[in-house]
Amino acid sequence: MLAVMGFSMIAIFTFLIMSKRMSPIVALMIIPLLFAILCGFGTEVGDMMLEGVxxxxxxxxxxxxxxLYFGIMIDAGLFDPLITKILKIVKGDPVKIVMGTAxxxxLVALDGDGxxxxxxxxxxxxxxxKRMGMNPLILATVAMLSLSIMSSMTPWGGPATRAIVSLGVDxxxxxxxxxxTMLIGxxxxxxxxxxxxxxxxxRLGVVEIQKKNEDYEIYSEQAATLEQKPLLRMDRWxxxxxxxxxxxxxxxxxxWPVSVLFMIGFGCALMVNYPSLEQQKERIVSHAGxxxxxxxxxxxAGIFTGILSGTKMVGAMATSLINLIPDxxxxxxxxxxxxxxxxxxxxxxxxxxxxxVLPILAESAASYGVDTIEIARASVLGQPIHLLSPLVASTFLLVGMVNRDLGDYQRFAFKWMFFTSIVLIILALLTGVISYR
Structure with missing residues (x-):
């Protein structure tokens, strides 16, 4: 009975999110709470939720x-000299331009935000x-590939954070x-x-860009300067x-624990770059959303996982799933x-x-002696394909910025995303990140 209720809960949860009938935050709290009450855990569900939190x-x-830390670093201009340098180095060579994009x-994708x-x-x-007449779909593809590597594996990136939270790993x-794996990726x-x-x-050949001041207008459009951005702190770069x-x-x-590291790092970054109380308040508010x-x-998500574990639904679903997998x-x-x-x-x-889905897979894997941490790592290796999904909001931002249709972009980028996922899986096996017995 618990297995049936658990699968039903996940199916309804998934449907409500995918159909956009309910926001993820609301669905993560309300759906498991309702199912816990229906299963007769009304008096115990409060402790389950608190434990999950x-x-x-x-x-x-x-x-x-x-x-907040990476937001402050972007505001202060940590990446701006690199942007300017890359743009000047690549000049008119399409190969250098695309590699500079990568x-x-x-580097920017290290903040984990698409x-x-x-x-x-x-x-x-x-x-x-645009000036070179190059295909902007290449720009979009390289940017997404980079995000799929850096964001999916860093513990502050979206996929990794979800895997860490849902499975409770360090x-x-x-x-x-x-x-x-990330570096080779x-x-x-x-x-x-x-x-x-x-x-x-x-297709284009190399277009020479003369080294005259007027010819560097292309760089001034996007390479930030201290005068253009009052938030920059290049003297403290x-x-x-x-x-x-x-x-x-x-x-x-x-x-040290990662959470403590970033708390201290954020405090130091704020003091170094924006010492006045008013500036600090403005920077925090700007990134608070x-x-x-x-x-x-x-x-x-803590409420969701707390209820899933506290009601023993995970164990019941894993048992039924294990029965379907050949030994x-x-x-x-x-x-x-x-x-x-x-x-x-x-x-x-x-x-x-x-x-x-992942908690069920992890519970099933445990019965075969597979460590939960391996399942958490394995779950992020397919993220290049995920980013092509129409369910990803930042993907619409990307195709909108390069003024292309999502379908055209998916057709252009799919093979590169697929090959990248396969390469990551192979690298993970070779480096011992995941294994088979």
């Missing part, structure tokens, strides 16, 4: 302050693509083994950009770079999760997959 609290804090988008990545990357390079244990993205650039180079480097080193070292929305989603395939469970994450996350939102 306690479990996700560190992840929520980490995500909140990571968004380098910039990979909207920020697309806005900065497309704003910086679209005028150059962010550092999740992330550190993924670093080689980034090299793969640069290689793809080289291939795409070569294709454009054959090295301090910001050092602070970010220290933050990443300590994070990889694993001596995005940070609050994501953090609220994480706490709502011969049980040892390949991480690979199965990685491969199936591609179609699953394309046809459903990340919320539906990570909070509805």
């Amino acid at each position: 306690k479990q996700v609290a560190p992840s929520a804090a980490m995500l909140l302050f990571a968004i 380098v910039l988008s990979l 909207t920020t990545t697309y806005m900065i990357t497309v704003s910086a390079f679209l005028p150059l693509y 962010p550092t244990e999740f992330f550190v083994p993924l670093i080689p 980034a090299i793969w993205i640069i290689f793809i950009s080289y291939l795409l650039g070569k294709k454009e180079s054959k 090295w301090i910001n770079l050092l602070l970010t480097a220290i933050l990443m080193i300590v994070l990889v070292w694993g001596i 995005n940070a609050l929305t994501v953090t609220a989603l994480v706490f709502a 011969s395939l049980g040892t390949f469970f991480p690979i199965i999760v990685a491969v199936t994450s591609m179609p699953f996350t394309f046809v459903m939102s990340n919320d539906a997959y990570y909070f509805g």
Whole structure:
């Protein structure tokens, strides 16, 4: 009975989110609560929800302050010199332009937010693509590929955060083994950009841009200067770079919890760049909308996972699912999760997959002796395909910025996204991120 109720709850939850009849935050709280009451847990559900919220609290804090930290760094201009340098280096060579797009988008995507990545990357390079007569779908594809690598694996990115929260795994244990896969994946993205650039180079040739001041108008349209952006703190650029480097080193070292690291990092970044109380208030308010929305989603997910675990629905559903999987395939469970994450996350939102489907898969995998952390890592390897889904809001922003139709973009980008997912799965196997027994 619990298995039937659990599958019904997930089906209704998924339907309501995919049909946009209910927001993810509301659905994550209300749907499991109603099913818990129907199953006779009305007097116990409060403790279940509270326990779930306690479990996700560190992840929520980490995500909140990571968004604020990277927001401050973008405001202060940490990435601006790189943007300007890249634009001057690539000049009129399509190969260099596309590879420069990859380098910039990979770095900007470290903040884990698709909207920020697309806005900065497309704003910086679209005028150059137009001037060169290059296909803007290449720009969009490279930006999305970069986001799929950096956002899906970093513990403050959307997919990784959901996997960490829904399965209750340690962010550092999740992330550190993924670093080689992420770095080699980034090299793969640069290689793809080289291939795409070569294709454009054959079509257009290399267009020389003379080194005269008037010829650099294309750069001034998107390369920020201190006079154009009063929020920039270029005189403190090295301090910001050092602070970010220290933050990443300590994070990889694993001596402090990730949530505490970003809290301290955010405080230092705020003091260094915007010392006055009024400036600090303005910067926090400017990024509060995005940070609050994501953090609220994480706490709502705590209610969902708390009820799912407290009512034992997860165990009942996992048992019924295990009965459908041949024993011969049980040892390949991480690979199965990685491969199936591609179609699953394309046809459903990340919320539906990570909070509805993934806990069941993890519970099923545990019966075969597969560690939950491997299932969490495997679940993010299909994200390149997910980002092509019409369920992803930032994808509409991307195709809108390059003024193309979503269908045209999907046809152009699908093979690159698919190959990237396969490459990530192979890399994860080779580096021991996931395994089979």
